[in-house]
Amino acid sequence: MFAVALASLLSSGCQTLETYIPTMRSFGVYKLDINQGNYLSQDMVDKLKVGQSRQQVRLVLGTALITSAFRDNRWDYVYEFSRQGKVSEHRQFSVFFVDDKLARWEGDEMPVSAAELNKVAASKSLGHIPSADDPGFFGWFWDIFKR
Numbered sequence: 001m002f003a004v005a006l007a008s009l010l011s012s013g014c015q016t017l018e019t020y021i022p023t024m025r026s027f028g029v030y031k032l033d034i035n036q037g038n039y040l041s042q043d044m045v046d047k048l049k050v051g052q053s054r055q056q057v058r059l060v061l062g063t064a065l066i067t068s069a070f071r072d073n074r075w076d077y078v079y080e081f082s083r084q085g086k087v088s089e090h091r092q093f094s095v096f097f098v099d100d101k102l103a104r105w106e107g108d109e110m111p112v113s114a115a116e117l118n119k120v121a122a123s124k125s126l127g128h129i130p131s132a133d134d135p136g137f138f139g140w141f142w143d144i145f146k147r
Contacts, residue, residue: 031084040079061077093110
């Protein structure tokens with residue numbers, strides 16, 4: 001009897017305590033973070049202009065994840081991010097064409113670009129965004145000894 005109980009306990013090695021106690025956090029199997037679909041940022045969307053050709057839209061946004069043979073005037077860009085097996089971010093964006101020209105677009109709010117986030121972070125940490133004329137720390141240090 002004890003051997004049967006031990007064998008069933010060992011054979012359930014991939015199960016977690018969450019299976020038996022739902023309020024308990026998952027221990028055990030690691031789940032990968034998964035990015036799926038088209039990651040679009042606000043600066044990409046800002047480059048869209050009414051009247052652009054399909055090729056121009058494809059250059060700006062990339063190839064759409066979903067194109068339908070039955071609705072060839074609409075492209076859908078879908079993005080989903082899963083962390084530890086749970087969807088933490090889901091966005092959808094659609095572009096519509098009339099006579100092979102971009103007519104309109106709609107969808108969820110897009111995040112700012114990585115370049116814009118870097119500018120904001122630099123301005124917060126440095127107090128200002130350095131320009132090309134900024135001598136930097138070593139230039140400032142050198143100026144002290146030149147005097």
